[in-house]
Amino acid sequence: MKIDQVPQDKKNFRDGEKAPKKVMYVTTDEGQYTQTNSVGWEPENIVLEQAWEDIELQLKEEREKVKSGIVSPISYYMIKNRMDLPILASYAGKWQWQVKRHMKPAVFNKLPQKMLEKYADIFNIPVEQLKNAD
């Protein structure tokens, strides 16, 4: 890529305007490589925004499931913190099947206070908030 072709497409979503400028390696007219800056490129902005839209969509679906009593709020907060089951299980110090069980409302309602505190700490929220998904 040549230096005069470097795209400068801003990230106009979430706090994208705070993103640091990226260093790019490009060629000058004489074919010499040099560093330059780019605020972003439309293709990469599209896919990053879509990754976030998908998280929002998952959260919406999960909130409904919590309300209908299908899953416990653990599942909601896991997604909210951009985690998946293996990551959450290692933070909780549990096996994946155990965390999966904690996502059942009946099991969640009987979780000891200590385990609730552990989850609240992982998600960086007060224990009280852990009981609701919003």
Add this chain to the structure above:
Amino acid sequence: MIIPFEHQSQAHCESGVTTNLLRHYGLPINEPLAFGIGSGLFFAHLPFVKVNGVPGTTYRIYPGQIFSNVCKRLGVTYTSEKFSTVAQAMNKLNDNIGSGIPTGCQVSVFYLPFLPEVFRFHFNAHNLIIYGHENNTYHVSDPVMETVNTIAYEDLAKARFAKGYPEPKGRMYYILKTPPQVDLTKAIQKGIKQTVFFMKSPPLPWFGVNAIQFLSKKILTYPTKLDARKATLYLGNIIRMQEEIGTGGAGFRFLYAAFLQEAYKITNISAMKELSEEMTMIGDLWRNFAYSTARICKARTTDLIGYQGISEQLQEIYQAELKFYTKLEKIYP
């Protein structure tokens, strides 16, 4: 204590940290040289290693390799440590700063408050340099940031002990001793030879140039096997790994072309100049692939024609890269 440290922003975290640490000790190196000597270039697609339900794709070598490769190949003595407790890891870091040693740390980007939220995912192989410590605050030189930053003890501790693959376990690394003179020519040779080996020799379809062809075939199955939402996420992740996570553009291909140009200036081997230009063209092909793929993502389509198009583009890139490494191999028979 704050160590006088020159922050330079670079394209990529690990080659950037390696460069800035070595420059601190007066070694004549820049990011392209560090990336090439450290054999940073790679490609892998692992459909069975899923992060947040999406198959993994990488354009670079395994985390930690660039720093250790560069040090070994330049005759620099370094050490790398992991810890079992936060207190040990933070105390050792404090000791280092007290002794005037700027120290590289492996961290998760999720816990770095100076990064915007939009980039904060559980990516555990980020690298930065700690060069100062006052009260409860650490001074950070993160090469992907334009300026230096500060981070609180608690945040740094969390970032160093993030869970999930690859788990940092407080990993930190620093330079103990540098040689009075370095032999760049020999280091370049070793770097290139290993890259050729990693790209050309793996017999498994998920690694090296073969993985580009593998991905080109895999993409063709997306429209029939996945719904539009999943297919778009899968494709989007490939582009994010290629462009968004500090690669210098085109999944490190431009950075490698810059390396070959630097290597030509040092070794005077004219084939390197030609191969640098060839790699620039390959980088442009990757950029075109990203452009076409993002258009499919934007349309959220599972229309087969679009997928056939990007699959063919990848096939073309595979052919071009295969030719490239075959020629690169001939430089050092």
